[in-house]
Amino acid sequence: xxxxxxxxxxxxxxxxxxxxxxxxxxxxxxxxxxxxxxxxxxxxxxxxxxxxxxxx
Amino acid sequence: xxxxxxxxxxxxxxxxxxxxxxxxxxxxxxxxxxxxxxxxxxxxxxxxxxxxxxxxxxxxxxxxxxxxxxxxxxxxxxxxxxxxxxxxxxxxxxxxxxxxxxxxxxxxxxxxxxxxxxxxxxxxxxxxxxxxxxxxxxxxxxxxxxxxxxxxxxxxxxxxxxxxxxxxxxxxxxxxxxxxxxxxxxxxxxxxxxxxxxxxxxxxxxxxxxxxxxxxxxxxxxxxxxxxxxxxxxxxxxxxxxxxxxxxxxxxxxxxxxxxxxxxxxxxxxxxxxxxxxxxxxxxxxxxxxxxxxxxxxxxxxxxxxxxxxxxxxxxxxxxxxxxxxxxxxxxxxxxxxxxxxxxxxxxxxxxxxxxxxxxxxxxxxxxxxxxxxxxxxxxxxxxxxxxxxxxxxxxxxxxxxxxxxxxxxxxxxxxxxxxxxxxxxxxxxxxxxxxxxxxxxxxxxxxxxxxx
Numbered sequence: 265x266x267x268x269x270x271x272x273x274x275x276x277x278x279x280x281x282x283x284x285x286x287x288x289x290x291x292x293x294x295x296x297x298x299x300x301x302x303x304x305x306x307x308x309x310x311x312x313x314x315x316x317x318x319x320x
Numbered sequence: 321x322x323x324x325x326x327x328x329x330x331x332x333x334x335x336x337x338x339x340x341x342x343x344x345x346x347x348x349x350x351x352x353x354x355x356x357x358x359x360x361x362x363x364x365x366x367x368x369x370x371x372x373x374x375x376x377x378x379x380x381x382x383x384x385x386x387x388x389x390x391x392x393x394x395x396x397x398x399x400x401x402x403x404x405x406x407x408x409x410x411x412x413x414x415x416x417x418x419x420x421x422x423x424x425x426x427x428x429x430x431x432x433x434x435x436x437x438x439x440x441x442x443x444x445x446x447x448x449x450x451x452x453x454x455x456x457x458x459x460x461x462x463x464x465x466x467x468x469x470x471x472x473x474x475x476x477x478x479x480x481x482x483x484x485x486x487x488x489x490x491x492x493x494x495x496x497x498x499x500x501x502x503x504x505x506x507x508x509x510x511x512x513x514x515x516x517x518x519x520x521x522x523x524x525x526x527x528x529x530x531x532x533x534x535x536x537x538x539x540x541x542x543x544x545x546x547x548x549x550x551x552x553x554x555x556x557x558x559x560x561x562x563x564x565x566x567x568x569x570x571x572x573x574x575x576x577x578x579x580x581x582x583x584x585x586x587x588x589x590x591x592x593x594x595x596x597x598x599x600x601x602x603x604x605x606x607x608x609x610x611x612x613x614x615x616x617x618x619x620x621x622x623x624x625x626x627x628x629x630x631x632x633x634x635x636x637x638x639x640x641x642x643x644x645x646x647x648x649x650x651x652x653x654x655x656x657x658x659x660x661x662x663x664x665x666x667x668x669x670x671x672x673x674x675x676x677x678x679x680x681x682x683x684x685x686x687x688x689x690x691x692x693x694x695x696x697x698x699x700x701x702x703x704x705x706x707x708x709x710x711x712x713x714x715x716x717x718x719x720x721x722x723x724x725x726x727x728x729x730x731x732x733x734x735x736x737x738x739x740x741x742x743x744x745x746x747x748x749x750x751x752x753x754x755x756x757x758x759x760x761x762x763x764x765x766x767x768x769x770x771x772x773x
Contacts, residue, residue: 274399278509285513290526295517298628302513306506314504 270316277308324736340456342411342578349579354583354588359575360504362564362596365448365637366441367511368617369685370563371604374556376464381535383553388601398561398568399577400586402700414574420698420718421706425726426735430699433543435651437566439668442644443675447682449637450477451618451629462679463618464547469677473693478676485638486669489645490662490714500639507639508595510632513623518610533604539558539609558750559686565693565753567571570700582634615683645669687749694753698738700762702731705768709761715768730771734764 281302288298376382410417421428445758451461459473470474488496520526524534544550567573568589607620621629649661649668656664675681681688710717720728743758 265499267372268736278505281506281509281513285349285516289516289519289524298517299628302625303628309506310502314499317502 267319270312270319274309274312274316278314279304280305281309322487325359333381333699337753347579348581349582351588354576354580354585355591358410358589358592359595360501360590360592363504363508363600363636364596364640365445365617365633366640366685367596368620368633368636369444369448369609369615369682370559370689371601372608372615372617373548373621374551374601375540375605375608376545376615377548377551377552377555378542378581379540379556380542381540383551383556384540384602384605387553387556388560388598391557392590392597393562394557395564395568395593396587399573399589400443400584401649402704403568403571403573404577404580404583405545406571407574407620408583408702409578410574410577412574413578414703415576417571417703420721421703422728422731423720423725424698424717424733426728430696431651434566434638435648435668437695438648438651439672440675441692442485442641442648442672442680443482443678444681444685444688445637445644446478446482446642446672446676447679448617449634449641450474450481450676451616452621452633452637453477453618455618455622455630460620461614462544464615464683464685466679466683470575471680472528474481474679475677479673481678482636482669482673485641486645486666486673488638489642489649490665496639496642500642503635503639507632508600508634510625510629511600511603514621514629515606518607518624521610522606528600530653539606542711545613548720551718555748555750557691558754562750562753563597564697566700569753569757571703581703631663641672645672648672667672690749690753692699694742694749694756696705696737697738697753697757698733698760701738701757702734703762705761705764709765710768711738713765715765715772730764730767734760734767737763 284293284301284305285291288295293301316317331483379387406417415427415431417482418430422430450459454461454526457473457477458611459477462470462474469478500732512564518535519531522534523536524531562569562759577583594749604617604620607624608615609624610617615632618630623629625632645665645668648671650666652668653659653664656667709715715720719725720731738756738760741759742752745752745755
């Protein structure tokens with residue numbers, strides 16, 4: 265089960281990276297909030313995708 | 321073969337020994353692997369500059385979209401119909417195949433030319449990354465007509481970044497390559513996110529209905545900035561086609577496609593071309609329009625994505641400079657016998673860092689990409705002729721290998737002669753390679769026929 269977490273979390277992080285600018289474009293997220301969400305999701309992607317890559 | 325050439329050639333052979341034999345059937349790779357490889361390879365820091373330059377050159381929106389669609393299609397077809405079939409037939413890298421055709425001496429010269437061109441390319445990537453770090457220190461990005469560094473700050477910045485990239489490459493190229501695989505999907509998202517985020521600033525409404533109107537009036541409006549010539553559909557199309565000329569027409573990617581099961585695997589390059597050389601270029605065009613058409617990749621990334629954008633630009637520069645430094649080091653190792661890997665990487669890094677101080681390679685990146693492909697293209701024509709046309713004309717193939725020549729003088733003459741003719745052609749730099757290719761192909765066949773008689 266634990267093996268499934270890094271791939272799932274990395275994909276969720278990447279999706280969040282994409283969702284943040286979409287929400288900003290639609291006017292639902294301010295510029296500052298979008299940049300913060302994008303940064304946090306990016307960190308998430310690098311952490312989980314690196315774990316995922318190590319296990320492959 | 322003279323003693324010196326013989327010694328260099330045997331040194332070089334040892335470096336490439338691991339891929340001397342044709343790839344065996346059990347080593348062939350699936351199509352999915354090719355799709356993944358190309359998808360990751362063609363989203364680099366330079367995409368921030370190329371797409372932005374199209375805006376600065378006054379390309380219209382229609383010319384951009386049509387030109388990129390057709391140009392990238394031509395690139396994909398060049399891989400599929402020119403590079404992949406030769407790779408499937410020979411299962412050899414360009415190095416070993418060229419050695420049979422041109423001789424070890426000429427292959428050394430070709431390798432050195434390649435090394436210098438790689439160093440310049442990696443230097444441009446360092447300069448692009450420097451624009452991101454330069455923001456924090458208020459270091460001015462070079463002007464579009466700059467040749468020499470404009471400030472001591474710029475020199476120090478490129479030296480520090482170049483030194484950092486070189487140190488990381490020395491510490492562990494392979495581990496970094498694996499990290500680059502993690503970076504590549506995210507870097508593509510950086511482009512898409514950056515473009516989406518600045519669209520409201522350009523006036524695009526949430527329902528997207530006025531996108532085309534904004535695209536044609538505020539982004540690709542057909543008006544070049546001062547000092548830049550105006551690009552038409554033809555320049556965009558040819559640029560997209562020749563951007564990887566050394567890889568497809570120039571046949572460098574024999575090294576990759578020799579692992580393909582079928583020549584149709586060339587079509588998988590579309591997974592690299594359309595996201596990297598179409599979508600990313602469109603996105604960087606949007607980003608440069610949002611910063612008032614100022615060629616400053618660091619500013620573009622920061623304005624669009626904040627700190628993550630700066631990190632994205634640095635990572636895009638680093639992940640693409642890293643393998644480029646490795647390839648340059650491998651090619652340079654031919655003239656530095658007995659040097660360990662770290663030392664040759666250090667030498668390649670030092671040359672690259674030195675070149676990165678000169679902004680001309682970054683601000684004239686489009687022209688440099690054209691020259692890079694043009695310089696290596698004639699060898700692709702020579703290999704194509706030997707592989708497909710010589711058997712039809714009953715001409716002897718691989719004369720250099722069979723007769724033990726260090727130099728195939730006809731190949732050398734055709735290479736140099738084609739470049740001289742291309743240099744003198746009274747047409748735009750971007751279009752010269754195409755007639756040049758046919759000049760190289762025909763002259764090599766005719767001169768070989770003459771030698772036979």
